[in-house]
Amino acid sequence: MSATTLLHPVPRDATPPADAPLPLEAVLAEVAARRTEFTTLRHVPRDMVAQFKRAGIYRAGTPRCFGGDAMAPADFLKIVARIAEVDGSAAWVASFGSANTYLAALPKATQALIYANGPDQVFAGALYPAQPAARQDGGWLVNGQWKFASGCMGAEWLGVGIGGGPGVKPVTAVFPAARVEIVEDWDVVGLEGTGSHDLRVSGQFVADDWTFQRGGAPIIDEPLYRYPAVCYQAQVHASVNLGLAQAALDIVNEMSGGKVTTTGAPRMADRSYFRIELAQAEAQYRGARAWFFDAIESVYAAILRGDDVTAAQASTLRLSATNAAQVAADVIRAAYRLGGMATIYSKHPLQRIVRDSMVVTQHAFLSSGVYDGAGAVLVGVPPFPGYP
Template sequence: MLRSAAAQKDPVSAPVEPMVDSQLFQQVLEEVRQRRHEFDAGSHVPRDMIERFKQVGIYRAATPKCFGGDALAPALFLQMIERISEADGSAGWVASFGSAGVYLAALPVETLAELYADSPDLVFAGGLFPLQPAEAVEGGWQVNGTWKFASGCKGADLLGVGIGASAAGGKPRTAVFPASQVEIVENWDVVGLKGTGSHDLRVSDKFVEDRWTFIRGGAATIDEPLFRYPSIAYAAQVLAVVNLGLARAALDEISRMAGGGGITGAPKLSDRAYVRIEVAKAEAKLMAARSFFYNATEQVWDSILAGNPVTPEQTSLLRLSAIHVSQAGAEVVQSAYSLAGTTAIYLRHPLQRYLRDSMVVTQHAFLSEGLYDGAGSVYLGVPPFPGYI
């Protein structure tokens, strides 16, 4: 079974069922470490790496069991993404969309059967915003427009785009196309998570049958436990956990640096009291946030397995844990970067990568500071803003 170094210290988040072969997973992690500069330089994780992720089950993790998938318990998938993110944040971010099957499960069952007819390993990516108007025509929709932030689009089999028709509560309708029918506008030029390939998508006058559209966050047509887990909250969690991996990597880097002296001849890091104090504080912050994150995940999952409906309070707890762990992880990386001193200003230094990547994670709409308002509203019994629950 796979366990991160952090999970070994934290029995709360220990895996609860067998996972992929740990030796194969370690090989994939090492390949990610060796190739992360390549991902940045090319602004995407290439298809051969996506194939490696398939081998360890990333792209069947959210495929229904009835179609040959694993429908993996959320905590187990999150731990996999955490470990990949320790090796490279961009790779972890792209792999996190292996969870997208929870969205796709809102498609009609017949459509899902067609999707998974050849393999349970399906790579889906989407650029849902800004929502573009679509013309309702007989049997479906005529789609035109350009969408942003389609992370992992260059390695995807299917691409989704957000169209103007939406359900109650403001949840967007998503139109699904074979990747060959969607133009990728390569414009991902950013400060962090450079390897995610979050380019724009463009669709020009394409018809999509209604059965190839779904409401993102809508009710699943598959009755399996994973598809009763709150899909929007899960989407936030799989992104937030990237910062757990980056924070662990940053603290490990400081540990490696601790035995060396400073450029100016100052004492080595491990001999400086303020460094020891700040490292201890950072470790406590990381582990506390991590425990909250996985405790919330397993609490809701256990309730689902017991046959209980998910409550608004549980959904809010998941979202709060995601926001919190994203922020806490970024703060730990910032602390590690500060402790490293001048050495960390070089662009090829690992802490530069961790710093830039972790700050981009916190900028995502699912993880922004303003979402604390939704959690506070639920806690105080006030209706939260639309789309939060």
């Protein structure tokens, strides 16, 4: 399925039924109208998540054997970037339509229970800090509190990290959302609407069949689940910054042809330094975006041919994602600087974009540590544990 197939066409004057497929453009219009609400609430509410479902976003990572679309990564990432052009928080929450790729590592019978009510299931989680769990017959007794559960307010299923330790990846324990307490402590500047609250679990038993290791071998044998899951999650976050950067460039370009400034200086479009820096920012952005999608499409094509993903290919996916996120943030700062004094007002759209983009670059999957791991792969020495 391509990205455009999510744009379910309907007549302009038609009102689709409440459960009918929804064109992506209609979703984008709703996001644009409500993005201030998302910031105020500090989460994207469930009725908006329901619209994402109607647009097919939360079945994009669901296996076809359970009625999902198992969409090619590049197609889904372009949708995330398009939403981010309108609002970063909404795109971040929508990006977890990819998170069901993690669930493909669960036993197939468990997955069948998750998708029993349909393929449009929202999974969110918080793995860290991983908490010790007491072993019991057939499972674990889970207690603890975890941070950064983006999108938890609209999720049907929530995962938390248990076990782990030095050099050992934690295991994710999956619960119905009703069995997990959401601690509403998301008080930040940037991506405020993602609802990345803490999760708390008190004395809840989880059976072994409801646990998996993030990035573990998938049970589902479909092409999407042979794509590196951790790399994919880094890429959905990077796509948010790509969309934000496109919006920033569009905004400052539109500003350039406006009226003469209050000081009587020429329009920005008439200033050579403005044109030069804008062109440089455009070139940086397009270069980073092109490599990002080229790496994704190259690896997925190899998977479709039946090839295994190599460590070098996975490292390139991580490196190109980090580069895309970081370059996009630089481009956004350049756009902010080129916008001049007008951009300092709190309600100027570039204010929100700058803040959101800085939060994206702080994510561990896109940190400067990725450069160390990628450099190690390039020179042929062992990277740090867990990379890529």
